[in-house]
Amino acid sequence: MRKEKIIEMEKEYMMHTYARLPLILKKGKGMYVWDTDGKKYLDMVAGIAVLSLGHSHQEIVSAISEQVSAIVHTSNLYYTEPQVVLAKILSDISLGGKVFFANSGAEANEAAFKIARKYARKMLGSEEARRKEKPSYVVISAMNSFHGRTLATLAATGQPEKQKMFEPMPAGFKTVAFNDAGALESAIDKETCAVILEAIQGEGGVIPADKEYLRNVRALCDRNDLLFILDEVQTGVARTGSYFAFESYGIKPDMITLAKGLGGGFPIGAVVASKKVSDILVPGDHGTTFGGSPIVCRAALAVLRTIEKEDLLENARIQGSYLMDRLFELEQRHTIIKKIRGLGLMIGIVLGEDVAGELLKTCMGQGAIINKTSENVIRLLPPLIIGKDHVDEFVDIFDRSLTMIQRNKGKV
Ligand SMILES: Cc1ncc(COP(=O)(O)O)c(C=O)c1O
Incomplete structure (x- = not known):
């Protein structure tokens, strides 16, 4: 089905309880999801703290497949x-x-x-x-x-x-x-x-x-x-x-x-x-x-x-604090970041302006999915399997996206 058709059908046949983003997801594996155009995104939301093991982890796939047959x-x-x-x-x-x-x-x-x-x-x-x-x-x-x-x-x-x-x-x-x-x-x-x-x-x-x-x-x-x-x-x-x-x-x-x-x-x-x-x-x-x-x-x-x-408790602690540290580095360079708070892999980034929606879309364009709880708070809830490379990949995208929205406002 074409992307436009899916959006049109949602409008016609579904109650509008969600302000959806124009993103139609088709596939997920590990830390990544792909849309219907084949574009790949780093998933820093995990279905809102749901996909603890990321997408289609083999342990879940095997357990479920076995149980469905039983x-x-x-x-x-x-x-x-x-x-x-x-x-x-x-x-x-x-x-x-x-x-x-x-x-x-x-x-x-x-x-x-x-x-x-x-x-x-x-x-x-x-x-x-x-x-x-x-x-x-x-x-x-x-x-x-x-x-x-x-x-x-x-x-x-x-x-x-x-x-x-x-x-x-x-x-x-x-x-x-x-x-x-x-x-x-x-x-x-x-x-x-x-x-x-x-x-x-x-x-x-x-x-x-x-x-x-x-x-x-x-x-x-x-x-x-x-x-x-x-x-x-x-x-x-x-x-x-x-x-x-x-x-x-x-x-x-x-x-x-x-x-x-x-x-x-x-x-x-x-x-x-x-x-x-x-x-x-x-x-x-x-x-x-x-x-x-x-x-x-x-x-x-x-x-x-x-x-x-996979020692994911330790991973959540290590990668969570590494992600926080990398975000603190960004805070030094992007004055729009006012505060970073949270614990482990549950992180909130408070912005000095109401641009969370714009930032979310810009990050999406750059290949990462993030979440907002309001117009000035970004929330990150990545899968617990996140690695150091994923954190670095995300921070690069976030850095770039912050620069882009600041530049659009003529502030950089
Ligand atoms: C702290 C907390 N309690 C309860 C809920 C409701 O959970 P559900 O959407 O599965 O009903 C949520 C959902 O976001 C939540 O964050």
Whole structure:
């Protein structure tokens, strides 16, 4: 099909929920993708932190092919081996409790909210919670956060402009300033059951939480008997150089939610709980038809095994810090770069002007795909397999693109 025809058909037959770039991707291998004209691009976005192993990694291809021939879907009425093996590994490398499999990040967060509400309800039976007249149900989140697009996760998302057209939001959510433990403390009352945060706000512009802040949040949750949910949908699965971002903060949340990078391109979501909240849900409380199908679990197992086999945790740390260093060099020469922030292979570049869209298109012309979270923040989330040569290739393209847009503005 011609490029124009595909764009025309999208316009006619698809709901316009995405502001797409005029790029039709046909093929991917490793760190690269190709469009329908055969042009090659270095992929510094990885499907928004999804393609942990890059495109069509042999481990995933083999695992999936084998599983497709064996059995594709069973429903959750029966057991499958990939599901339990994946649950064990996730538990072992994180909070030591049990796992619920969903299909996406939003669904993982929805499940975590239900666990938090039911936990609070069960707590009513306890001595400590007896003074409360009704079960607590409010989840407190942070301003500028992102937790998904379903109604409950949208209500938890601290971005009023995304909520406006869909109001009223479901009850039971409250938003406070990020990186401000005092604001959280003031907002906690007897209706609060949980706090949900991102360790690094991703969609919000790659803004890391302060170490002290997350420690204070943990202490506040302990003191008030609240569950601490850490949304690791974007930061999880080696993205920041450790399996989960909470490891860098020296805290343990009560639940983490995962999705994106876990399936290496296959749709999976997961709540991993600590022992304390592992047995809150019982049959009939929650479920999903597709969650944790053998196919997606095999993909996730291939991701986790390859992270170990190819030492991708170390790679994310090394290449992430090399990429940061190279970007700091560019910052010396391009005054438009105001700040570089992030951890591992999750990096945000703050620009002094609203030219992120233009920069994105210029980079595309030069052969690299990057992402923006707003008109002044560029986000990089490359596959975990990125090598030094790829970083150098990207920095050359980015350098050139910055010069080009500055020159267009007559500033160079
Ligand atoms: C931190 C975070 N939570 C939740 C979500 C929602 O995930 P999904 O799009 O898979 O529903 C996202 C997606 O960008 C995210 O970054």
